[in-house]
Amino acid sequence: MLKDITLGQFFPGNTFMHKLDPRVKLVVCFVFIIVLFITENLAAYALAALFIILGVKVSKTSPKMLLKSLKPIMFLVLFTSILNIFYIEGEVLVRFWILKVTKEGLMTAFYMTSRIIMLVCATSLLMYTTSPISLTDALEHLLAPLNKVKFPVHEFSMMMTIAMRFIPTLIEETDKIMAAQKARGADFESGNIFARAKALIPILVPLFVSSFRRADELATAMECRLYQGGEGRTRLNVLKLTKYDYVFMVFSAISFVLMILLNVVGI
Amino acid sequence: MGEILKLENVSYTYGAGTPFEKTAVKDINLTFNSGDFVAIIGHTGSGKSTLVQHFNALLPPTSGTVYINGEDINQSAATRRAARFACGLVFQYPEYQLFEETVFLDIAYGPKNMGLSEIEVKRRVLAAAEAVGIDALTLEKSPFDLSGGQKRRVAIAGIIAMEPEILVLDEPMAGLDPKGRDEILDMIKNYHDKHKTTIILVTHSMEDAARMANRIVVMCDSSVLLDGTPGEIFARHDLLTKSGLDVPQITSVLIELKNRGYDVDTSVYTIEGAKEQLMKLRGKLC
Numbered sequence: 093m094l095k096d097i098t099l100g101q102f103f104p105g106n107t108f109m110h111k112l113d114p115r116v117k118l119v120v121c122f123v124f125i126i127v128l129f130i131t132e133n134l135a136a137y138a139l140a141a142l143f144i145i146l147g148v149k150v151s152k153t154s155p156k157m158l159l160k161s162l163k164p165i166m167f168l169v170l171f172t173s174i175l176n177i178f179y180i181e182g183e184v185l186v187r188f189w190i191l192k193v194t195k196e197g198l199m200t201a202f203y204m205t206s207r208i209i210m211l212v213c214a215t216s217l218l219m220y221t222t223s224p225i226s227l228t229d230a231l232e233h234l235l236a237p238l239n240k241v242k243f244p245v246h247e248f249s250m251m252m253t254i255a256m257r258f259i260p261t262l263i264e265e266t267d268k269i270m271a272a273q274k275a276r277g278a279d280f281e282s283g284n285i286f287a288r289a290k291a292l293i294p295i296l297v298p299l300f301v302s303s304f305r306r307a308d309e310l311a312t313a314m315e316c317r318l319y320q321g322g323e324g325r326t327r328l329n330v331l332k333l334t335k336y337d338y339v340f341m342v343f344s345a346i347s348f349v350l351m352i353l354l355n356v357v358g359i
Numbered sequence: 360m361g362e363i364l365k366l367e368n369v370s371y372t373y374g375a376g377t378p379f380e381k382t383a384v385k386d387i388n389l390t391f392n393s394g395d396f397v398a399i400i401g402h403t404g405s406g407k408s409t410l411v412q413h414f415n416a417l418l419p420p421t422s423g424t425v426y427i428n429g430e431d432i433n434q435s436a437a438t439r440r441a442a443r444f445a446c447g448l449v450f451q452y453p454e455y456q457l458f459e460e461t462v463f464l465d466i467a468y469g470p471k472n473m474g475l476s477e478i479e480v481k482r483r484v485l486a487a488a489e490a491v492g493i494d495a496l497t498l499e500k501s502p503f504d505l506s507g508g509q510k511r512r513v514a515i516a517g518i519i520a521m522e523p524e525i526l527v528l529d530e531p532m533a534g535l536d537p538k539g540r541d542e543i544l545d546m547i548k549n550y551h552d553k554h555k556t557t558i559i560l561v562t563h564s565m566e567d568a569a570r571m572a573n574r575i576v577v578m579c580d581s582s583v584l585l586d587g588t589p590g591e592i593f594a595r596h597d598l599l600t601k602s603g604l605d606v607p608q609i610t611s612v613l614i615e616l617k618n619r620g621y622d623v624d625t626s627v628y629t630i631e632g633a634k635e636q637l638m639k640l641r642g643k644l645c
Contacts, residue, residue, distance in 0.1 A: 268450065268455075269455065269456055271412065271417050271450065272450045272453065272455075272456040273456060273468075274417055274443065275415060275417060275443055275447070275448040275449075275450065275518070276443075276456075276468055276469040276472060276517060276518065276521070277440065277443050277444060277469055277472030277473055277521070278468075278472060279440070279472070281436075293458065294456075294458045294468065297458035298455055298456050298457065298458050301455075301458075301503065302455055
């Protein structure tokens with residue numbers, strides 16, 4: 093069951109999308125989301141969808157994986173769209189009992205749904221094509237100006253890197269411990285909510301114990317390699333913008349400007 | 360001695376449909392008899408650990424069937440649960456699954472899950488603790504205060520306390536010092552002699568397999584490469600070396616002698632057997 097979590101899973105590859113500078117991808121993804129939220133126009137959204145489909149095609153990500161990443165937010169999407177459909181005042185289309193469906197409600201629901209779905213698709217695409225390490229690397233670069241206001245950017249991104257690095261390890265560990273306790277007859281699937289919560293103790297205790305042990309070992313290992321924070325630290329892989337990055341930036345910028353224009357013109 | 364565990368054309372694929380798809384077990388047919396002591400050998404990544412998780416229905420085979428006492432164990436949740444108790448599986452590094460406040464409570468976790476009475480649980484915990492050599496004083500300690508070797512024993516006791524018909528141990532000696540290894544091996548051997556439980560030992564040490572088992576199954580690249588008595592297995596040292604495994608040291612000495620033109624039997628894997636061979640050779644030469 094834990095293996096089904098796909099958010100933040102990196103699929104190695106050698107496509108155009110994989111080769112892009114993580115900083116560029118991160119910024120483009122961020123701008124894309126902003127543009128999604130400031131526009132509310134059918135043609136603009138069609139263009140946004142096209143943008144994502146193109147990304148999926150170019151990065152050779154299987155659409156199935158993308159749909160899988162949408163599964164956990166399906167409830168949220170349904171909930172917001174139902175609320176929007178029934179609670180927004182406007183031109184009434186259908187009325188039954190105390191409920192009424194308005195045209196404005198339907199439209200808002202549609203925009204909200206597309207927005208959330210495209211937002212998740214774009215971030216998933218970013219996650220699938222960028223390794224967590226280069227992602228935090230990009231973040232460190234982009235947040236570097238915050239160093240001026242005494243924000244510990246390097247420490248923050250190191251924490252992120254470690255946290256991300258340990259997600260698969262912890263998932264694997266959890267799977268192992270779960271299997272081991274199942275072999276001792278543990279039952280996680282039946283009983284009421286209290287019984288189920290109690291059934292988690294045999295998993296959580298060993299998981300905590302091993303997390304602390306791992307943290308301790310990692311800290312020692314880092315100290316052995318004379319880690320002492322970001323000051324004066326050089327990098328193995330220096331991020332550098334290439335031709336691909338400029339092509340991608342220009343293409344994205346044109347698409348986003350088009351989306352905003354379409355929204356302003358209001359086709 | 361009847362059949363107790365049977366695998367029919369069992370295959371298992373991890374992550375089917377993702378880019379990480381990997382067949383870990385391929386078309387396995389195996390039958391284990393009651394009271395056997397079987398060693399499953401293979402190098403890292405040969406599918407041993409995946410295979411044993413099919414024995415107690417932790418992993419449902421992608422295709423094929425697993426039977427315990429003639430019954431398909433993957434029919435329903437109830438049969439799967441029954442299989443967990445019929446076939447006790449000790450995982451690799453089992454000490455990492457300890458969680459209770461005291462050693463006693465931790466060993467009691469399995470039997471309690473079986474829904475046994477308090478008296479029966481207590482009897483089983485004490486019997487299991489005795490079998491693995493844990494004394495009464497230790498039973499009241501926290502499992503986190505024990506040494507590595509002792510933790511391992513407690514974890515094994517947690518499975519033995521369920522009194523399974525089949526006891527599967529996945530690399531129970533991994534990461535222990537030579538003394539700890541010998542102690543665990545002797546403990547398993549004694550347990551087998553006393554209770555006649557079917558034991559399946561997963562290992563990559565030929566020495567251990569030769570010393571303990573009356574049958575050896577060699578896994579290579581997700582399939583069974585060889586299956587037979589230790590003598591039969593070690594006679595095929597050419598095949599073993601090719602699949603990245605060693606023969607016991609004493610056998611390799613005899614193989615080297617044979618290569619140099621002396622007439623010895625290379626299927627011998629015990630010191631006694633080798634001594635006999637060498638004495639015979641000496642008799643012939645002098």
